Amino acid sequence: MFDLDGRVAIVTGASSGLGVAVARALAGFGARVAVVARRLDRLTELAKEIDGAAVTCDLSDLDQVRTVVPAVAEQLGRPEILVNGAGSMFTYERAESEPLDASRRTVDLNLLAPFLLAQDVQPHMLAVGRGTIINISSISGRVGIPGIPQASYAASKAGLSGLTSELAVQWARHSIRVNTVAPGFFRSEITGPLYDSERSTEYLRRNTPLPMEGSAEDITGAVVWLASDAGRYVTGQTIVVDGGWTAR
Numbered sequence: 001m002f003d004l005d006g007r008v009a010i011v012t013g014a015s016s017g018l019g020v021a022v023a024r025a026l027a028g029f030g031a032r033v034a035v036v037a038r039r040l041d042r043l044t045e046l047a048k049e050i051d052g053a054a055v056t057c058d059l060s061d062l063d064q065v066r067t068v069v070p071a072v073a074e075q076l077g078r079p080e081i082l083v084n085g086a087g088s089m090f091t092y093e094r095a096e097s098e099p100l101d102a103s104r105r106t107v108d109l110n111l112l113a114p115f116l117l118a119q120d121v122q123p124h125m126l127a128v129g130r131g132t133i134i135n136i137s138s139i140s141g142r143v144g145i146p147g148i149p150q151a152s153y154a155a156s157k158a159g160l161s162g163l164t165s166e167l168a169v170q171w172a173r174h175s176i177r178v179n180t181v182a183p184g185f186f187r188s189e190i191t192g193p194l195y196d197s198e199r200s201t202e203y204l205r206r207n208t209p210l211p212m213e214g215s216a217e218d219i220t221g222a223v224v225w226l227a228s229d230a231g232r233y234v235t236g237q238t239i240v241v242d243g244g245w246t247a248r
């Protein structure tokens with residue numbers, strides 16, 4: 001059910017954190033994975049390890065985004081799995097002071113780039129006869145996070161869930177499934193500063209019902225499930241992987 005043998009996958013954000021774990025997991029189940037981000041050295045090393053392909057792109061530049069899918073198709077063949085993992089925050093200002101430029105960059109990278117990539121893989125999925133798109137959002141697309149201001153980030157991540165259900169309904173007839181995985185808190189570059197302070201790690205611990213810290217690998221089960229035939233009747237959903245944070 002979980003076999004991905006020979007299927008071509010794209011994983012953005014695969015030079016760090018959750019994206020690396022997702023790329024390794026998909027490759028472990030047999031997929032041929034193209035890893036996408038800006039840092040070529042890291043991508044090249046990972047592509048070598050998993051026998052995939054490295055494609056560099058600044059995904060906040062929406063013209064550059066358009067080059068990704070053609071490059072993958074040329075190197076590995078038609079993609080039928082897309083994981084939109086790249087994401088970032090450009091400001092930690094409170095909502096009333098968020099600079100417009102930072103809000104725009106956030107929406108471009110976190111919401112519009114995944115949408116454009118979905119548009120670009122769709123014809124390949126039509127040709128193959130199936131496809132699965134998995135967006136990585138965040139629990140902050142669902143609940144406010146006290147003490148960590150992130151208005152445009154939260155809006156961009158909530159937007160992914162709306163995009164997910166709409167694309168799922170439009171493309172279901174083509175056997176293209178679209179889902180979102182919403183992580184809670186995990187150690188990575190983006191959350192590095194949070195884990196550097198004892199005060200904030202204690203805050204995370206106190207608000208996470210499960211009695212352990214999640215690791216990047218904890219995201220991969222949901223992604224592999226949604227990418228494979230094990231999830232073949234699941235579409236339009238946002239699956240939360242957060243140790244129970246949003247269940248409180």
Ligand SMILES: NC(=O)c1ccc[n+]([C@@H]2O[C@H](COP(=O)([O-])OP(=O)(O)OC[C@H]3O[C@@H](n4cnc5c(N)ncnc54)[C@H](OP(=O)(O)O)[C@@H]3O)[C@@H](O)[C@H]2O)c1
Pocket residue numbers: 012013014015016017018019036037038039057058059060061084085086087088109136137138139182183184185186187188189190191
């Ligand atoms: N870690 C968490 O607690 C957490 C919680 C909720 C949601 N998330 C989401 O999970 C996803 C992965 O985050 P992470 O925790 O693994 O963070 P991370 O370690 O900071 O990784 C972010 C990835 O996105 C890529 N990226 C950032 N800006 C990019 C750009 N302009 N163009 C292309 N690639 C870009 C980075 O690659 P380059 O720098 O090489 O370009 C990197 O591979 C993100 O969408 C994040 O919002 C994470």
